[in-house]
Amino acid sequence: xxxxxxxxxxxxxxxxxxxxxxxxxxxxxxxxxxxxxxxxxxxxxxxxxxxxxxxxxxxxxxxxxxxxxxxxxxxxxxxxxxxxxxxxxxxxxxxxxxxxxxxxxxxxxxxxxxxxxxxxxxxxxxxxxxxxxxxxxxxxxxxxxxxxxxxxxxxxxxxxxxxxxxxxxxxxxxxxxxxxxxxxxxxxxxxxxxxxxxxxxxxxxxxxxxxxxxxxxxxxxxxxxxxxxxxxxxxxxxxxxxxxxxxxxxxxxxxxxxxxxxxxxxxxxxxxxxxxxxxxxxxxxxxxxxxxxxxxxxxxxxxxxxxxxxxxxxxxxxxxxxxxxxxxxxxxxxxxxxxxxxxxxxxxxxxxxxxxxxxxxxxxxxxxxxxxxxxxxxxxxxxxxxxxxxxx
Amino acid sequence: xxxxxxxxxxxxxxxxxxxxxxxxxxxxxxxxxxxxxxxxxxxxxxxxxxxxxxxxxxxxxxxxxxxxxxxxxxxxxxxxxxxxxxxxxxxxxxxxxxxxxxxxxxxxxxxxxxxxxxxxxxxxxxxxxxxxxxxxxxxxxxxxxxxxxxxxxxxxxxxxxxxxxxxxxxxxxxxxxxxxxxxxxxxxxxxxxxxxxxxxxxxxxxxxxxxxxxxxxxxxxxxxxxxxxxxxxxxxxxxxxxxx
Numbered sequence: 001x002x003x004x005x006x007x008x009x010x011x012x013x014x015x016x017x018x019x020x021x022x023x024x025x026x027x028x029x030x031x032x033x034x035x036x037x038x039x040x041x042x043x044x045x046x047x048x049x050x051x052x053x054x055x056x057x058x059x060x061x062x063x064x065x066x067x068x069x070x071x072x073x074x075x076x077x078x079x080x081x082x083x084x085x086x087x088x089x090x091x092x093x094x095x096x097x098x099x100x101x102x103x104x105x106x107x108x109x110x111x112x113x114x115x116x117x118x119x120x121x122x123x124x125x126x127x128x129x130x131x132x133x134x135x136x137x138x139x140x141x142x143x144x145x146x147x148x149x150x151x152x153x154x155x156x157x158x159x160x161x162x163x164x165x166x167x168x169x170x171x172x173x174x175x176x177x178x179x180x181x182x183x184x185x186x187x188x189x190x191x192x193x194x195x196x197x198x199x200x201x202x203x204x205x206x207x208x209x210x211x212x213x214x215x216x217x218x219x220x221x222x223x224x225x226x227x228x229x230x231x232x233x234x235x236x237x238x239x240x241x242x243x244x245x246x247x248x249x250x251x252x253x254x255x256x257x258x259x260x261x262x263x264x265x266x267x268x269x270x271x272x273x274x275x276x277x278x279x280x281x282x283x284x285x286x287x288x289x290x291x292x293x294x295x296x297x298x299x300x301x302x303x304x305x306x307x308x309x310x311x312x313x314x315x316x317x318x319x320x321x322x323x324x325x326x327x328x329x330x331x332x333x334x335x336x337x338x339x340x341x342x343x344x345x346x347x348x349x350x351x352x353x354x355x356x357x358x359x360x361x362x363x364x365x366x367x368x369x370x371x372x373x374x375x376x377x378x379x380x381x382x383x384x385x386x387x388x389x390x391x392x
Numbered sequence: 393x394x395x396x397x398x399x400x401x402x403x404x405x406x407x408x409x410x411x412x413x414x415x416x417x418x419x420x421x422x423x424x425x426x427x428x429x430x431x432x433x434x435x436x437x438x439x440x441x442x443x444x445x446x447x448x449x450x451x452x453x454x455x456x457x458x459x460x461x462x463x464x465x466x467x468x469x470x471x472x473x474x475x476x477x478x479x480x481x482x483x484x485x486x487x488x489x490x491x492x493x494x495x496x497x498x499x500x501x502x503x504x505x506x507x508x509x510x511x512x513x514x515x516x517x518x519x520x521x522x523x524x525x526x527x528x529x530x531x532x533x534x535x536x537x538x539x540x541x542x543x544x545x546x547x548x549x550x551x552x553x554x555x556x557x558x559x560x561x562x563x564x565x566x567x568x569x570x571x572x573x574x575x576x577x578x579x580x581x582x583x584x585x586x587x588x589x590x591x592x593x594x595x596x597x598x599x600x601x602x603x604x605x606x607x608x609x610x611x612x613x614x615x616x617x618x619x620x621x622x623x624x625x626x627x628x629x630x631x632x633x634x635x636x
Contacts, residue, residue: 002411005418012417016543019567020551027574374466378459380557 036367042312052228056219064203088184095179102172109165229277257286312355336367409435431532452492456558537599540592
């Protein structure tokens with residue numbers, strides 16, 4: 001009886017042991033569904049990313065050189081102005097009064113000189129007569145000396161008056177200059193990008209950043225460019241003239257085209273960064289539909305090599321293995337060998353965000369496993385594959 | 393059956409428990425009588441929990457840890473990206489050793505907890521009916537009727553042996569689950585039920601129904617109602633949330 005029971009149990013156990021084999025035979029477990037593709041010729045554009053902002057190259061911040069209330073404002077923010085246009089007038093009553101006062105001083109001094117000259121002519125004639133009388137012995141030496149002294153003193157007074165006139169004229173020039181400075185003129189063609197003062201407020205002649213010291217900012221919109229900070233590790237690959245793609249944060253789906261125009265000679269530690277960075281200026285050659293506004297945050301992708309076609313595979317197909325103990329690192333791809341994964345060591349070259357150049361010789365008809373990533377990252381040599389061909 | 397029968401627990405001989413084990417699988421009726429007379433627990437507990445722990449230890453020793461994480465997360469189809477990321481962070485925060493220890497002993501502890509709950513439930517049902525069987529009988533019965541699980545353990549061991557690369561999903565481990573027998577479903581909740589139910593569990597539940605009927609000489613309907621009640625309740629709640 002017990003033997004029958006044991007046979008039954010062994011039979012059941014045998015069935016259970018056979019189940020995994022039957023399961024594999026029927027359902028074909030361990031087959032990995034992957035996507036494959038052949039080697040293709042692609043343009044690889046290696047690039048570096050940097051962030052920064054939009055700025056105007058030609059931009060002036062106007063401030064007043066005289067202190068006074070703003071009497072008139074001839075522009076509003078956004079207005080287009082030409083070089084030499086009057087944009088603001090500071091109250092000039094005091095300066096006009098000062099000007100008139102200085103003008104009067106010049107006139108007074110001019111008249112005084114004329115009077116001195118008439119007097120000198122008169123004294124000169126008197127001196128000539130005294131000299132004649134003295135030579136004929138009709139007057140004494142003392143009287144003659146008095147006449148000469150008076151003439152000399154009159155000449156000195158004339159010199160003094162002329163100096164005063166020069167002083168008055170200089171003062172007039174100074175006041176005139178002050179008066180002219182009440183008229184604020186645009187030094188460039190551009191647009192009022194910022195208007196920091198209103199009529200009635202006091203313009204202050206100051207270089208410090210206090211209210212009233214800045215009147216307005218005028219910028220040439222045609223001179224807008226991108227200023228980015230490039231990490232010092234990347235700066236060696238950047239050259240003037242390289243192509244760049246700029247994306248303003250406000251327009252994430254509308255990349256603009258640009259060209260590197262300037263690379264700073266000196267590194268600096270930018271705010272919020274630990275390492276050294278170099279300022280790189282990029283001219284915007286094609287803004288597309290983007291409305292450019294200075295100060296906008298943006299990031300730029302600078303393409304560091306000329307576009308060139310190479311044999312490439314999607315970057316996720318390249319697997320990297322590193323053996324730190326042996327100081328060895330290798331790149332691999334998996335190829336589809338009649339439904340079986342074969343790990344193949346490769347040499348790689350340039351890469352961009354999507355593709356990596358393969359330097360190794362790979363036949364054009366070899367199927368390379370390119371995804372999906374969750375299968376690819378765990379793929380092993382000899383795994384069975386259910387491959388789906390993905391072609392561009 | 394008398395109360396004195398239960399006193400023989402401590403004096404059970406090895407040949408006796410092996411005979412009971414064979415009978416549980418091949419001649420349940422005889423086994424139920426033996427269990428009613430000698431409600432032993434240590435032997436089936438040790439052999440089931442020991443073998444289960446051993447096979448899970450083997451499984452977690454060969455498993456490709458990174459692959460296992462990805463596989464486990466890929467099965468959480470109703471999770472959002474943020475929830476998946478959170479779950480991944482929790483899993484990655486655990487060391488591999490800790491993960492393996494939890495994985496190894498977790499299954500055995502779960503089995504023990506389920507058996508205790510079943511035993512408590514049947515004891516309460518007995519108490520309400522005024523039956524003579526106590527917790528010790530029910531616990532012994534539950535543990536003995538779980539013996540078919542050993543077949544699942546054997547199947548798991550074979551499956552592990554056939555997967556040397558360590559990329560073996562926990563759901564593929566047991567060849568006796570309904571899902572691995574071909575009853576798969578695209579519905580996530582139904583699929584989960586198919587992954588959870590296996591032949592040995594159904595066998596064990598059937599044995600428990602038979603034992604209940606035999607011990608209490610009850611009708612099929614009553615035996616099935618009492619024993620299957622909790623399972624039907626769990627499946628009902630599960631189905632409700634699956635269809636909601």
